[in-house]
Amino acid sequence: MKGPKEKGILPLGEKKLISIAEPYLFLLPALIIFGLFLYYPFLRTIFLSTFLTNKNGQPKIFVAFTENDNYLTLFKDPSFWASVVVTFKFVFFVAFGGLLVGLTSSLLTEKKHFGSGFSAAVYAMPIAIASAAASMAFKMILHPTNGLLNQLMGTQINFTGDSRYALASVVGLTIWLTSGINFIFISAGLRNVPGELYDSASVDGAGYWRKVFSVTIPSISPTLFFQVIINVIGAFQSFSQIKLLTEGGPGDATNVMVWSIYKDAFRNFRFGAAAARSVILFIIVLIITIIQFRFEKRGVNY
Numbered sequence: 001m002k003g004p005k006e007k008g009i010l011p012l013g014e015k016k017l018i019s020i021a022e023p024y025l026f027l028l029p030a031l032i033i034f035g036l037f038l039y040y041p042f043l044r045t046i047f048l049s050t051f052l053t054n055k056n057g058q059p060k061i062f063v064a065f066t067e068n069d070n071y072l073t074l075f076k077d078p079s080f081w082a083s084v085v086v087t088f089k090f091v092f093f094v095a096f097g098g099l100l101v102g103l104t105s106s107l108l109t110e111k112k113h114f115g116s117g118f119s120a121a122v123y124a125m126p127i128a129i130a131s132a133a134a135s136m137a138f139k140m141i142l143h144p145t146n147g148l149l150n151q152l153m154g155t156q157i158n159f160t161g162d163s164r165y166a167l168a169s170v171v172g173l174t175i176w177l178t179s180g181i182n183f184i185f186i187s188a189g190l191r192n193v194p195g196e197l198y199d200s201a202s203v204d205g206a207g208y209w210r211k212v213f214s215v216t217i218p219s220i221s222p223t224l225f226f227q228v229i230i231n232v233i234g235a236f237q238s239f240s241q242i243k244l245l246t247e248g249g250p251g252d253a254t255n256v257m258v259w260s261i262y263k264d265a266f267r268n269f270r271f272g273a274a275a276a277r278s279v280i281l282f283i284i285v286l287i288i289t290i291i292q293f294r295f296e297k298r299g300v301n302y
Contacts, residue, residue, distance in 0.1 A: 086253070096231075106190055131241055242258070
């Protein structure tokens, strides 16, 4: 007579063990990929931030909690704090500028009319353009002598080489690049606003702008909240446009933290200092994200 295992019937204990292990087996491929390409580099960065390294990035001298500590050295460096200030300016204008452009373009195409489909495609187009390609195009547009913008205005302004205009130029390009994803998500949010709310507002005598501020924006506040978080995180990570347009200059006018990390690591070969900057940037983004979620319930209506 065949036993339970020979008949294909597993004992209760083995079934329970398999049911417990099965979800983790499905998660294992994803955990391996995340471990190799996310968790290990992050832990490696923290490890490197406590060392002085050679030009190949190999840790040589442990300097944590000493006078040569990478973090203490950064905190004593005025240029580090200047880059923090520039980064916060850049992030603020990009995050809310991209949101405003996305919201405006979404409202313009909310109602169906002749050409609205083409307009929507144009507003969404930046999402399909690589930041490096857009940066090269803007570099030609902003050229001090032959650039399209100077030709139209009849001026010879060095937009990317003058500290008065450099940050604004990079911010403008980044806002345009982020406007596409903002437009797509906000447009999707607008389609889910119940028409009955607009009808009720019309009965109460509300005009267009009253409807926008009293009905539309509160109704899509979860989408706007999500986009602010995405915009902030994306702005902190902006790099291509800085490298191709200004390289952090002139002076420190566009020296955001990501560019400082790149410059420390791949130009000055100070990988320990670059790792310390990376850890500080991570902490800043984490704190800002936590603060945003803390204020979620005050400004978001579900």
